[in-house]
Amino acid sequence: MAGKTIKTDAEWKKLLTPEQYEVARRKKTERPFTGAYWNNQDKGTYRCVACGAELFSSDAKFDAGCGWPSFTAPADPANLATEPDDSYSKHRVEALCSRCESHLGHVFADGPEPAGLRYCINSAALKFIPDKPKDE
Numbered sequence: 474m475a476g477k478t479i480k481t482d483a484e485w486k487k488l489l490t491p492e493q494y495e496v497a498r499r500k501k502t503e504r505p506f507t508g509a510y511w512n513n514q515d516k517g518t519y520r521c522v523a524c525g526a527e528l529f530s531s532d533a534k535f536d537a538g539c540g541w542p543s544f545t546a547p548a549d550p551a552n553l554a555t556e557p558d559d560s561y562s563k564h565r566v567e568a569l570c571s572r573c574e575s576h577l578g579h580v581f582a583d584g585p586e587p588a589g590l591r592y593c594i595n596s597a598a599l600k601f602i603p604d605k606p607k608d609e
Contacts, residue, residue: 517604523598
């Protein structure tokens with residue numbers, strides 16, 4: 474992965490939509506079952522909306538029934554960082570893009586085996602790139 478992406482707050486506001494900015498830069502959460510990708514079944518790659526880092530493959534996506542896109546593992550663990558999040562009087566693990574430090578969502582220990590993890594990610598923090606058909 475390339476080096477860190479560093480921008481001013483004003484630059485992020487110009488680059489992102491208001492919803493993307495609130496989620497990715499201010500650590501807000503979109504309402505469940507409202508994001509563009511919570512029920513996306515297409516094959517492709519999910520990238521960071523802010524810097525384009527590759528985060529998840531559709532092969533790792535599963536229906537957790539929670540209303541947000543859920544994944545079993547990142548495409549490349551080096552592209553995803555985690556840190557403790559004790560906001561709202563809850564202990565959680567925050568998922569961040571390691572390149573630009575955008576808030577993505579949270580990681581929970583209630584996912585399917587073998588790892589048992591669920592990366593619960595806001596659609597607003599993602600950009601989906603569909604796979605090209607094999608005949609192209």
